[in-house]
Amino acid sequence: MPEGMIGQSPVRVDGRAKVTGTAHYASDMAVPNPAWAFLVTSAIARGRVTEINEAEARQVSGVLDILTHRNMRGEVQDAGFFAGGGYTSTTMRPLEDDRVHHDGEIVAMVLAETYEQAREGAYRLHVHYAEENPAAGFDAEGAELVSAKDASKGSFEDPAVGDADAALATAAVTVEADYATPTQHHNPIELFTTTASWENGRLTILEGSQYVHGLRNGIAAQLGMDPSLVRVESPFIGGAFGSRGSLTQRTALVAVAARRLRRPVKLVATRDQGFTIATYRAETRQHVKLGADKDGKLVALVHEGVEVTSRPDPYKVAGTQTTCRMYACPNIRTKVSILHADRNTPGFMRSPPEVPYMFALESAMDELAVKLGMDPIELRRVNDTMHEPIKGLPYTSRSLMQCFDRGAEAFGWKQRNPEPRSMRDGDWLVGVGCASTIYPTHLGAATARVTLTPNGHARVQTAAHDIGTGTYTVVAQAAAEGLGLPLEKVVVEMGDSELPPAPVSGGSNVTASVCTVVMQACEQIRARLAAAAQDGPLKGRDPATLRLVDGTLRAPDGTAEPIADAMGRASNGAIEISAENIPKGLPPDSLKKLYQGRQALGAGLEGKEVAMAAFGAEFVEVRVHSRTAEVRVPRLLGAFAAGRIVNPRTARSQLMGGLIWGMGGALLEATEIDQRRARYVNDNIAEYLIAVNADVPKVDVLFVEEEDRQVNPLGIKGLGELGNVGTNAAIANAVFHATGKRVRELPIRIESLL
């Protein structure tokens, strides 16, 4: 039933390719006779490369060339920091000079006939350093603290309202605590790979990317080329989570290598190199103060955070922007600072601002509930609001309490005994906890081309990406609905910079941004067919009332004409429509920025007239062993309201994956840093703990219906990052309930509970 295809749950249109091994990820795509690249990365975090002895490496049979700063200086131009309107994940230029800025920085690339030879050549390249004392991060000598406001040169203001300190001084109940979150790495299972080839001055890059237009324009700027001479292909992406959103150093090096060798070059970086040649979620330290009256109504909120970044780049996530808008509160003060250390530059990682900052706020809310002797859900209820408190903008919709009520019911929240350490099952202490979750509804300008053929097949072309999110499927659903066709008659092409640009697959914007523009193209096709229908069986019907349904053009009175006939009237062949859309509330230059491949998402919580976000409530049960302090999570449940759900099957998978991410973040994940040498210690996925199947017995996802036509015409709020926001605090709150011990530093491990 094609009408109403939005909201149905077809299996993924790319699913068959994925289960048969025929989905081609970047390193699966064949190029003729590639040379292989292998990276050599720095063994120190700060200092200089003093000597590179290439003799032995060059004797390895098959070694073709070695790139170092000695032959690369000046080859790669500055393309601007992505967070400042440019393209690159860092302003550090690859192999630009002898400086070492962080552990694992690329210091050489060895090129050889085969992978094995390149690897051996890399082992036999001897790099010598003059090491200086590095600052690893917090508490390190030489790290430099700057307020985010100063670092932003005026573009960032810490949100505030009222007089929080005065209100705290007279509040009936207060809580005040420090929270800390660790370094985390995305670790998508697909490694960071790049293949480059040149033909007649044109460059083709095969690389898993969340933004092929950004990559294309960025690499063109780095190499001083016209972007039209660059093509980036990324049809399938083996997980991204933010790690493939901006242009990292390796891409330009592979491109230059391919130009020098006059043949394609292929790089598959190793897992441990992935920890230092791309981005990560930086560790934070936060301080929260809450003041409330005796009924739990908030009178004051203070939220301060410090985040680690690299020496040159003022990267920040500033989740105070979200936490200050979570609850009604007349007096709010926030402050974000960044700490420059000898580290690689951090970047987006799934729900970048919300994950660390909502951990602190939602833990503090639980502490406040305990102090008030109040049910934590009721505390959220008395502080619920339909207006964000900073500027007083209305939420277009906010179903937070509906989510709590649905979730509490399904979870059996009422059965809990609120007393900590009161619930037991044999040797296991049992605890339950909950927390709010939120993710702002970001939108971006987008373009798409839709072609309807005379035999009633449609082709949708847009340079969006499916990073596991189900984008191929939901875009096909939108076109099927818009053109009244069965899903099998729609083909979607994405992940190629030759296609009309679509925004970065980040900020959970793509389903809304891209489905909207695809629907607009479909509407233009409908209008053309309807206008031409006057000399057929639909003569005399108002064209505005004709709709595309079930493969026909149909009038409200039921008279219908097969699409093929209607097509014959409107066109001699296929009808091809290109549409461009700037979502309401976004600046007019959004489209220009999109064509330039810059980051230009808007809306969310920082709009001018309204605030837009998806909300949810997350519940967990934990079991803590009374003797070993092992923590297990037998149940995770989330109830979510995210506007219209385009495909409940893929949406559920996203949210389920998010809940599990949150669980892993709370209990398992942390990149350990050698504080003396500022090097990552557990840079592999055996020691960097990712949740495994045995960690996840039961996950429930509930959808709370929400109709919101203000966010965008289709009523879609993104949800790819909604699932993993509240989970950290929900688990910490449940651990408190089980054990009576409040853990304010993640991850919560056995040693936190001894």
Added chain:
Amino acid sequence: MTSQPDEGGLGRRGLLGVGAAAPFLAPRQAAAQPAPPSLPLKERPDMTLTLHINGKAHPLTLDPRVTLLDALREHLALTGAKKGCDQGQCGACTVLLDGHRVLSCLTLAAMAEGKEVTTIEGLAGADGALHPMQQAFLDHDAFQCGYCTPGQIMSAIGCVQEGHAEKPEQIREYMSGNLCRCAAYPNIVEAIQAAKPQMGRA
């Protein structure tokens, strides 16, 4: 953590107790200590071998260091098996060797000679009909990005054939060598439970 360079042929791998072809650690030389003495450069004549994959014989001439995973991906254009770590940590490279699941990144191509290799490409019938496990993964949305999926499916088939898919807890345990960063785990367990009765016991 990587520190000392490993010279590709000998070195620490025995000490680390990892399989024969690992670990291919990246070279990040320790800074404070003098560089370790290099092993002498060695000529490594290519070897010829024949691999039997999905019922077909493939004669090959390979550097002896080539893993089964790289032989499949880079020399035979069978890119279904994926490289997620090259260190035996993720399971994305899982294939069946004489019906048993192995990590092809920890298996040298030479070690697969004389054995029957089954990869994801060898599961569907000639008519394109999916193996019950593939169909179940599709129906249960047991993946998102799909990168771990060929490994999960091969491992799931191995898991059922070993008799380790009797209960959900057992499936979770015996599938924990296959990481899924998208965290499709509950759906993977459902898919395996659904496929099991449709698979003839090997």
